[in-house]
Amino acid sequence: MTPEEITYTSPRAVRHSILVQRWHDLSFLHWPVDPDEVRPFLPPGTEPDTFDGVAYVGLIGFMMVGLGPLSGPGLPYLGTFCETNVRLYSVDGHGRRAVVFRSLDAARLLPVLVARSVFRLPYKWSRMSLRRDGDVFTYTNHRRWPGPGRPRSRMVVRAGAPIAEPTPLEHFLTARWGLHVDAFGRGVHLPNVHPRWPLHRAELLDLDDELVAAAGFPSVSGPPASVLYSPGVPVRFGTPNRVPGGTSNGVDRTPRGN
Structure with missing residues (x-):
């Protein structure tokens, strides 16, 4: 991707909403990885999306608020919970750049069960918390189900000044307008x-994480290449559609380390 190819706002309208939600107090951590490490984890019909030839794996903690069906309103209790995800970036034959989730840890069991069964997303039920102390945010996670293992994560991030104009890489890592999902061997978009992200500079104060390794990237280590904070955005999801050429064709895409 080049700076000229970056889309700052959603390139397509969602005419029929199937889900609404708000994402609050997000911290984005990203590490560079070789695109060949990413490729086996992507749905059929998609390829690693890269910036200057480099792929990225992200660890994102936040508060999900007001998750609900159709156009809302969101559910008052079940729709609000902590979440932490490990994600990759993909592009399909229509040029749609999207997120691929390797894991999504959430603190409410019922939304986890629904998302796993209906949307084929790798949600995990976890004990979680998000604590704010001034401009410092602490995200904690201990996975309960399913296994194997019960990886933990703790990250502490200090939010800084607002970013008037994010760099091309910062846009690449955050300005995404959909998901790519492997639904029974077919790629689905x-x-x-949502509005353009209000991003802030951020500082990683502490990180003790096992989620990235559990998601299949044990080689990721050291300080992240990018640390960002956002107070959040409201989001609407539209109806899914197939990815062109998005069938497995006998390729072994068995998830590893998840």
Whole structure:
């Protein structure tokens, strides 16, 4: 991707909303990885999306607020919970750049069960918390189900000044308008719309994480290449559609380390 190819706002409208939600107090950590490490984890019909030839794996902690069906309103209790995800970036034959989740840890069991069964997303039920102390945010996670293992994560991030104009890499890592999902051996794109991210500079104060390794990237280590914070955005998801050429064709895409 080049700076000229970056889309700052959603390139497509969502005419029929199937889900609404708000994402609050997000911290984004990203590490560079070789695209060949990413490729086996992507749905059929997609390829690693890269910036200057480099792929990225992200660890993102936040608070999900007001998750609900159709156009809302969101559910008052079940729809609000902590979440932490490990994600990759993909592009399909239509040029749609999206997120691929390797894991999504959430603190409410019922949404986890629904997302796993209906949307084929790798949600995990976890004991979690998000604590704010001024401009410092502490995200903790201890996975309960399913296994194998019960990886933990703790990250502490200090939010800094607002970013008037994010760099091209910062846009690449955050300006995504959908998900790519492997649904029973077929690639599926699930679009979303939300306002342009209000991003802030951020400082990683502490990180003790096992989620990235459990998601299949044990070689990722050291300080992240990018640390960002956002107070959040409202989001709407539209109806899913197939990825062109998005069938497995006998390729072994068995998830590893998840």
